[in-house]
Amino acid sequence: MRASEKAKAARAELEQAIIDYLRERPEGAINNQIARDLGLESDFEGRQKNYLSYSLLGGLLKKGVVKREQVGTKKPFKLA
Known part of the structure; x- marks a missing residue:
């Protein structure tokens, strides 16, 4: 698998993880909360x-x- 294909697949998985996360939180969540809870925090x-x-x-x-x-x-992200 080429690097670009790997990146595309990884992005799709990360997007799905965010969707699943927000599905569990109908009240929504802000970016920092999502990043922290999904282990995506920046160093x-x-x-x-x-x-x-x-x-x-x-x-x-x-x-x-x-x-x-x-x-x-705040402006939380929610599923549309």
């Missing part, structure tokens, strides 16, 4: 933390699989 020392999970969530938003709604001061 990066700079300002852009947990970008991997945020990028995956962005793809799911674009596909219409998840949505965001303002809840108090």
Whole structure:
């Protein structure tokens, strides 16, 4: 399997893990919570933390699989 194919398959698995996670939480969850609970937290020392999970969530938003709604001061991700 080529590297690009491996990456595509890995992305699909990570997206499915996020979908499964949100299915268990109808109230939704914020990015940091998702990253922490799924073991996707960034080790990066700079300002852009947990970008991997945020990028995956962005793809799911674009596909219409998840949505965001303002809840108090937060905008949790929820299944669409």
